[in-house]
Each structure stands twice: as structure tokens, then as C-alpha cells.
Amino acid sequence: MDLRQIKTFVHIAELRSYTKAAAFLYVSQPALSRQMRLLEEELDTKLFHRHGHGVELTADGAAFLERCHELLADFEQLRHDFKVRTSSTGVTGTVSVGLPVPSTRFISPRFLDELRASYPGVSVRVVEGFSALLHEWLISGSLDLAVLFEPRTGKLLTSEPLLVEDLFAIVARGRRKNRALFDASDLGAKPLILPHRPHVIRDLVDGLNLKEAEVVEIDSTSLMIELARAGVGTAILPQGSVDTAVRAGDVLALPIVNPALSWQVMVCQSSVRPLTPAASIVLGLLRQEITSRVRAGDWTARLIGAEGRARNGRRSQAP
Template sequence: MDLRQIRTFVYIAELRSYTRAAAFLHVSQPALSRQMRLLEEELRLKLFLRHGHGVELTNEGVAFFARCRDVLSEFEQLRHDFRSTGANKAVMGLVSVGLPAPATRFATPKLLHAARKSYPGLSVRFAEGFSALLHEWLLSGSLDLAVLFGSNTPKLLTSLPVLVEDLVAISAATKTSRKKNFVNAQDLQNTPLILPHRPHILRELIDSLHLKKVEILEVDSTSLMIELARVGDGTTILPAGSAEQSIRAGHVVALPIINPTLSWQVSICYSSVRPLSVGARVVLDLMRREIAQKVTSGEWLSGRLIRPGTEMTEGLDAAP
């Protein structure tokens, strides 16, 4: 058993797929399968159960995964600590951050200016995308940090919950919609819903409502989701901040959802098996401070800061 086998096993277990793990690790699938076969033979254990959609861990595999993740994390930390000597310990280099659209909710020019002023050798790159894509970029190492929604963070990622964000029903501004104060969750089935493709937490939240019949228009662009809602093609579910400009312009209305209310947890995430650089830790701290300032100042009206130990376990809140 070697470190390569451990790393391969951890990625297969997390991604639940030999094919996806092979793509992430840049290894051919036959070579990856051979590594796992040799590992199972050495351990005299069955680690995976194959099925039509991928693989699942056996009971022995679950216990082995927990140990392997710790070993891999310790190894990466050891390598990081002894490679980062002298000038390399300075706050410098490139930090890549993934943000959901619109990115300005989570990072503004103010953050970049603060980073440049205090750490001239630090460069920050932002990438905007949907959560599923940001998740994959984190796992592949293309990103150092990413803002993700929901509380079910993959085991290969470390999650720092920041706030809970309320979701609203966004639709065209008409005489009828302007007179409403809220939308009952069950009434969402009376209009086409404009939502991202699976997997996405918005789809999970709508599934949890157990609506009898609902038409879904699948769109993987926040701006297009809002535009389709504006022209009357349906209703989209997003935080009010995502459509702030359209709401202020009077193009759409954003109504609270009740019975139950809908919300999601917002977290800053990073890899559990790759130690954060000094620069990444600086950017992480700057992001947390900026988000907290927006909420406490009232600029982020739909956000509620999370105190340690009060993380969400579900995306549904009780009705007020």
C-alpha cells in the first residue's frame, strides 16, 4: 500500500465513480481499477460495491476512508510545512477564489483593494459559476477557496459556515404580483419554475416541498433565470440580492416564501487534503470580514450570520 493508492481510493470514495476519479487524477480507468484491486487484495477487504450509477463504500470501506483522509491530510501538511521556508512564508502568490453569481454579493473591489494595500505580493483571482462547477474546481485543485451553498459538504472539503441566506420567489412585476406580500410554498406548483439543472441545492429544496406537479425550466445562468422571470416565463427561486438591480428597477418582484420558508447555508470551503497557503488564509479572513460587515451594516438584508455551533442541517425553516 502506498500514498498513490490512498489518494486514488479517497477520490473514488468521494466522487463515487471510477470514471470521474480517473478524470480528476489524470489516470486511465484501467490503471485506477488495477490500483484498487491490488489494494483490496492486500487488505483482504472489499472496499467498494459497484452499481449502475457508480460505486458505494462497504462498511469496511467507510472506516478505511476516514483513516485514509487523515493520513493524506497529514502528509500534505508535512510537505507544505517543510517546503515553505524563508521567503516562501511571506504572504505572496496567486489565490484563486470561486464565487456564485452574482459574485459581488461575496467580494467587492473593497476586498481587492484591502488585499493589495496590505499584501502587495498577493494576487487574487475570482471565478464565477454555479455550485456544482465550483465544487469540481475545488476538488481538482483549480481553486483554493469557494463559496458554496448547503450544509452537506463533501468529505474532501472543509466548510466554514458564514451565514444563512433567505430565498425569495422572483417573478415579473405585474399589477397582481405587486399586490402580494408573500408566496405560499405550495403555490409554487402553479407556475413554471426556472431552476438550474441537477445537482443543485435549489432542486433539492424544491423536491423537499413535495409539490404534486410542477413544470421546470432548466437554466444554468443566474442572469438568464432572472431575465426569464422578468418577461413572465415563470418564477425563479433565489436570494433577493441576486436580483437586486432588477428589483430596484421595478422589473421583477421578490416575495418571501412561507409555509415553509426557504433558506440555504452559505459557507467558504477549501480542500481537506491540501493545506491552505498563507495567502489563501489571508483571503479567507478578508472574505469572512467583508461578508460579516455587509450583514451587520444592513447591506445584506437577506443574510443572518452563523454563530459557531448553530450550523444548519436542512434548507427548510419553520414557517413564522
């Protein structure tokens, strides 16, 4: 047994798929299967149950995963402690941050300028994607931090709620020119332009129990907006995703009521890998950047105070 085998096992267990783990690790699936077969032979137990949609941990596999988390956390802490101890030039390192599309609503040039001025040894690699992908990349270790919409964190991720963001009905200009609101019960009247599952928007729409609603599944924010502009249907997105298109007169963003749809925006990190000093710095600046943009009115959202951090924020009645 070696550290590589343990990391491979954790990736497969967390992603519940040999295929996904192979893609993230850039290793062939047969090679992963061989590693796990050797590991099971050495431990003299079965770690996974395979099925048509991936794998599930056995009871021994779940117990082994807990021990692996502890081991990897200790290993990462040891490496980080000695890296800081031997560094004589201040905090250095590259921090990978996952941001939902479009990422421009989460960070500004001011954020990057402040980072370069205050911490010249720290650099940021921004990865843009839909929440489901960012969630997997964060779990796999490809990202240090990620901004996610109400993730299922469990034991693998730690999340800090920052704000509540309302979702809007995005329609072609002229379709609802005489109305300022969109009743949720009307959403099923036209095709809905939504991301593929799993996605929190799909969960929220499913909760409305719209009967026989036609869905056009698109995993591109820009294409969702374009289809709405062309009159194909109604997209459901936060206003921050469509500000540019609304200002250009391409689409309308109408608040959804009865009920309103909203989600919490959270900044997340791994629960089993300690943040590096560089990542801790970026986390603080990212939190400060998002908060200041909301307070300045550059982002239509509601900040979550300390008393509201337990609120789920996913659905609320319109005021």
C-alpha cells in the same frame, strides 16, 4: 503503492465515480481503472463495489480511505511547514476560491485592493459556479475555499456558517404588481424555474410537497432570470442574485411566506488538507468582506452570531 495512487483512490472514493475523478484529474478512465486494479492487487482486497450510478466503498475500502486521509494530511502539513520555513519574502501563493453565481455579490474591488496592498505575494483565483459543482471541486482539491449553501460536509469538509439568506419568488414585472408577498402554496400554479438536482433549492422546494408542479430545469442564474422576465414561470433565487434585474425593472423579487424559504451561507474548506498561510489570509479577508457587506446593507441577509451557528436555517416560518 505510491502517492499518486493514493490520491487517485481518494478522488474516486470522495466523488463516488470513476468518470468524475477522471475529469478532475485530467486522466483517462481506463488509466484510473488500471491504477485501482494494481492497488487492489497489491493490497489483496477489493476497494470498490461498482454499480450503474458510480461506485461505493467496500468495508476494506472505507478503512483504507481513513488511513489515506491521515497520510495525505500529514504529507500536506509537512510540505506547508517547510514552504513557510524556507520563505524569506513573507506569505506568498495563489488561493483558488469558489463562489456561487453571481460572484460579484460576495467580493468587491475593495476586497481585492486590500489583499494586494496588505499581502502583495498572495493572489486569488476566483471560480464561479453552482454549489453542486463547487462542492465537488472543493472535495477534489481543485479549490482551497468555497462559499456554499448548506453543504453536506460530512468528514470531508469543514464549514463555518456566516449568514442566513432568504429565497424569493422571481416573477415577470406586472404578474404580482398588487401583491408584496408570494404564498408558498401558490408556487405550483405556474412552472417553476429551478436548478437541476442535486441543489439545495430543489431540496427546499421538495419540502413544500407541491403536487404536480411543473419544473423547468436550468443551471444558469442569468437564464433563470430571463425566463422569469419572459413570463415562462417563477424562478426561486436569493435577492442578491437578482438585484441588477430588479433595479432595471425586468423582474420582481417577492418574499415567500407560509413558510419562508432560507438557507445558511457557509465558507468551507477541506478537512484533510490544511490551509496554506495564503489561504488562511484569504479566508479571514473573505469572512470580513461578507460580514461588512451585510452590515452596510449591500446584501439582504442576516448574520449568524456565535449563539446561532448550530441553527440549520433552511426553513423558517415568516414573521
